[in-house]
Amino acid sequence: MRSSISEPRACREKAPGGEPQGTCRRLAAQLTPLGTLSLYELNLTTDGPATTGAEVTISASLVAKDNSSLALPADAHLYRFHWIHTPLVLTGKTEKGLSSTIHVVGHVPGEFPVSVWVTAADCWMCQPVARGFVVLPITEFLVGDLVVTQNTSLPWPSSYLTKTVLKVSFLLHDPSNFLKTAVFLYSWDFGDGTQMVTEDSVVYYNYSIIGTFTVKLKVVAEWEEVKPDATKGVMQKTGDFSASLKLQETLRGIQVLGPTLIQTFQKMTVTLNFLGSPPLTVCWRLKPECLPLEEGECHPVSVASTAYNLTHTFRDPGDYCFSIRAENVISKTHQYHRIQVWPSRIQPAVFAFPCATLITVMLAFIMYMTLRNATQQKDMVENPEPPSGVRCCCQMCCGPFLLETPSEYLEIVRENHGLLPPLYKSVKTYTV
Incomplete structure (x- = not known):
């Protein structure tokens, strides 16, 4: 919404410079399109900071704001720029179109505010069209x-x-x-x-x-x-x-130290030595073939040293390839490590089955031996006279421990151990 500039008291009485009131009214009327401060602004530029004694240039330009649809007036002589720069010393001032430039010198160090505003050219008491402000640093040292x-x-x-x-x-x-x-x-x-x-x-x-x-x-x-x-x-x-x-240092490569042949269910450790400067970001993945890793294909890990250990346990046999990617703040590199995985001699997954089989076989063997011994004892009771061939073999193999009858065995024992009582008592015959 546009707002008009009200005619100030200075214009009602007499404009500066002795001009009649009508001239001031015409200037105020021509300035009406610029009377809304929210539509225009001043762009200030400076070549500061500066050292003491050096000249500094400050420029201000009247422009429409980005969202403004108003066009700047063509006649730039209707407006005047007013500067406040004290205690900086003014050494020059120029105005061109809708911009103004001053040159100042600071003889003491500090931060000095410089302000500027725009009014009607012959009505310095009128409401400003736009204002600007900048702080100029002055130092006693070189810049x-x-x-x-x-x-x-x-x-x-x-x-x-x-x-x-x-x-x-x-x-x-x-x-x-x-x-x-x-x-x-x-x-x-x-x-x-x-x-x-x-x-x-x-x-x-x-x-x-x-x-x-x-x-x-x-x-x-x-x-x-x-x-x-x-x-x-x-x-x-x-x-x-x-x-x-x-x-x-750039990453010149990755040295991989680890086995190339391993069995399943065996824990494997691979050491990565990075030829470059940490900190690094390391990413690795197992693949059937040695191919570079794509972005997002594996989870990156931060490494603060030049060495890192990878641990993995293979469950399935086959040919694998470690695809490794590492990068620091300067460069990145890739490396690969092939490994063959063979079946283990003792597979944990089927370990229980052989054990159960072995236990079953042992129990069957024990039962077989027990039944066999019982059968032999029964045969001995039913057939006290073994075949001649068998008896001969037993005599030759077993020696004196296997005799024909139990009485013979007991007699031999009695002869060898004199302290044993006689196996039978003599029967005396009495005649009456």
Whole structure:
């Protein structure tokens, strides 16, 4: 919903500059389309932060908001930009179309607010069309960035490869060329014990070990400046900068240590040695053939070292292949390990059946022997006189222990053991 700008008191009395009231009314009427603050805004840009003494540029542009369907007026001379920048010193101001630019200098460090608003060109007391606000940081130190690059493009921030040249550059931020006559000296510390001093803002360095390192840089700038008393003095500014680097090694491969032949129901352990930098994400799966793993085909496991053990028990014989995939923050690699599984000599699944069979056979044998002995004793009772051939064999094999009759056996025992009583008493005959 649009709202019109009411005619202010200043316009009712006399417009600034001594213009008649009719002129101010016409300006206010022409400004009516811009009278809704929610439809327009100011875009502010600055080239800050800056060091003390350097010039800073701040620009403001009047634009319609994204959801606004209003078009900006063609006559830009109807509007004026009003700035508040104290205590920054104004060194220049330009206006072009619906934008305004100022140049300021800060002589003390701090964070300084700068505000701007837009009104009718000849009615500074009228309601603002749009407002803008920005905070400008001023520091007594040098302003710049430490940039680290490498020929290898990595998708992870602050991650770089070992044994690959790094380019470390210092980019000075001085858009006003305040330090164009200065001489710079750079002191580098790469965090691994290496230090150097150069006059160039770009160095090349190669890390040979993995780890996280912090590159520190101290910059000193010196230049001559004419003082108010016409004498020359040497001015100096310094700045400290740093950048954190994470040096990694690419995964050059996976070394697999484990058996290639195993039996079913036997626990197998395979050791994976990763030729690269942890932490890693490891994923593996058993396949009939050695094929690469697809995304989502197996569950990844986080590994914080360069070694990992896989354990598995095969239940079915056959030919298998371990498909292994590992990756760190820099690269990924695949590896395969073939293994043949043979049937076990003793299968746990059928172990109970042989045991039951063995026990049954033993019981049958015992019963057979018992029945056989009983049958032999019965035959001996019914047939006291064994066949001659059998008796002869028994005599030859068993010796004196098997005699023809029990009486003979008892007689022999009595003769060998004199202490035994006689087997029978003599019968005396008495005649009457």
